[in-house]
Amino acid sequence: MLRLLYTLLWLAVLPLALLRLAWRARREPGYLQHVGERLGRYPHSPGAGPWLWVHAVSVGETRAAQPLVQALLERYPGHRLLLTHMTPTGRQTGAQLFGGEPRVAQCYIPYDLPWLVRRFLRHFEPEAGMLMETEVWPNLVRGARxxxxxxxxxxxxxxxxxxxxxxxxxxxxxxxxxxxxxxxAQTEGDAGRFRALGVAGVQVTGNLKFDMQAAPELVERGHRLRHAFGARAVLAAASTREGEEALLLDALARWEPLAGGVPRPALLLVPRHPQRFDEVAALVARAGLSLQRRSALTVDVADVADVADVADAADAADAADRPGAGEAGALQADVLLGDSMGEMAMYFAASDLAFIGGSLLPLGGQNLIEACAVGTPVLIGPHTFNFAQATEDAIAAGACERVADAETLVRAAAALLGDGARLAAMGEHARAFAALHRGATVRTVAALAPAIAPYVPEPH
Structure with a gap:
């Protein structure tokens, strides 16, 4: 009866769901692309299988799926892999990660109505499916069974x-x-809660995000970007959510009375959702802080370190030749807005210290592992219920400190940035923490193996 009521509710809200796509497309045009896929309509033949299917709803899940997808492609060379999403940014991230891999295809998952699910499953006929993290859709799960x-x-x-x-x-x-x-499950705590619900077949395989490897070229770009800031320290505020940027900018504007004489760092501000980039830029302007956008850098940080908010690359070169320019750095704005996709590892590698957003307000926090993996120490707010175990483990390892609010964040950042030895030690603890917890991919692939038959092509 509950499933029937759920299905009827989905049927009633389906027109609103389609209208919501149009509404969201005002900021993200991608929401009006491939709409038929959300209704189980796939215009092209899926091609020869067999198919393995991984569902990663948005950006975070898609990044977390990267080591799993790569391991499955290596373990099952005769299979193709279908990567499904719910958001355009998730799909874009998948294209960035796997666009050069001919055995990976992407599409949107259909809305959770039984007949749409059947269309999807009949079209691709996956041999096995994997839903990432929390994506439990009752009709999809029942339809697969x-x-x-x-x-x-x-x-x-x-x-x-x-x-x-x-x-x-x-x-x-x-x-x-x-x-x-x-x-x-990621942790014993997660597994215990699943078992308390009466779920059978629960195993602890660890967190795939520990196995994410930053692309070396992104880390190198980060080092070049860091050089462009010159002698100033760089504080990243990554994956921030609505309401948090205003708190951070207000605290940053009051840095001097809060920081005990430590110079104010440059802020590398990376909002979680790309549709908010312009909104956050306006917040920076209203706070009276100068702004530079990553997307407006006049020369690519992959090629030249001394990027600046100048008319052209020649002006940047002239500025670098002036006395004192090497110390000041070419990037002299108060805030660099990270308005790009797929460069988070670069932003962390460019930073001396990172605050992880979604945690100042009761939003559950975001992933801190990517920062630790490149050796960047972490500050995090009080609300981390979505990443509780990873956060507590990072704190215990000396890789992370928890702050109560934006003002405490400024004080903690100043204390760390003013103590080079402590900051360096915390960075080493961050690397060690990330390395210690790797191995989830191997355990996950082993757990999946009984459900996936090695593909043996038919003899001609």
Missing amino acids: RAGVPLFLVNARLSPRSFRRTARFGRAAAAMYADFRGVL
Whole structure:
């Protein structure tokens, strides 16, 4: 009965869901592309299989899926891989990561109505499916089981808050998870909460995000970008969410009375959602701070270190020749807005210290592992329920410090930036923390193996 009510509700809101695509397309035109895929309509033949299917809803899940996708392609050379998404930014990230791989295809997952799910499954006929982290859609999961597609919840996490909400559905929740072939959890805490719901087949395989490797060219770009700031320290504020930037900018504007004499660093501000780039730029202007956009740099940081808000590259070169320019650096704005996609590793590599957003307000936090992997120490706010175990482990390892609010963040940042030895030690702890927890990909692929038959082509 609950599933029927759920389906009827989806049917009722489907016109609103399509209107929402048009509404969101005002800022992100990609929402009006490939709309038919959201209705289970795929115009092209899927091509020869067999197919493995990984669903990664948006940017974070797609990045986390990268080591898994690469490992599956290596382990099963006769298979092709379908990567599905819900957001244009997730699809764009997938194209950046795997666009050169002919065995990877991408599309949107259909809305969670039974007949749309059937169209999708009939079209691709995946041999096995993997849903990343928290993406549990009842009709999709039930449809896969009815179609004989073994489905796994991979890199699975279930926060205490989500557990309490899910537990209200009692046996209905357990029945939904029973349609999975297995649940591969990030931590023992996540696994315990799944088991408390009555879920069978739960294994702890670890967090795939620890296995993400920053592209060497991005790290090198980060080092060049760091050089462009000159002698100033660089504080990154990464994956910030709506409401947080105003708090950060207000605290940054009051740096001098809060920081005990430590010079104010340059702020490398990277909002979580690209549709907010212009909004955040306006917030910076209203705070009375000077702004440079990553997208407006006159020369690519991959090629030249001394980029600046100048008319052209020749002016930048002239500026670099003037006395004192090497110390000051070519980037002298108060804030560099990271308005690009796929360059987060570069931003972390360019920073002396990183604050991870989504944590000043009760939004659950964001992934701190990518910063630690390149040796950047981390500050994080009080709200990290979506990444609780990773955050606590990073704090225990000496890679991360928790702050209570934006003002405390400024004080903690000043204390670290004013103590080079402590900052360097924290960076080493960050690298060690990231290295210690690797291996989830190997364990995940091993857990999936019984459901995936090695492909042997038919003899001609």
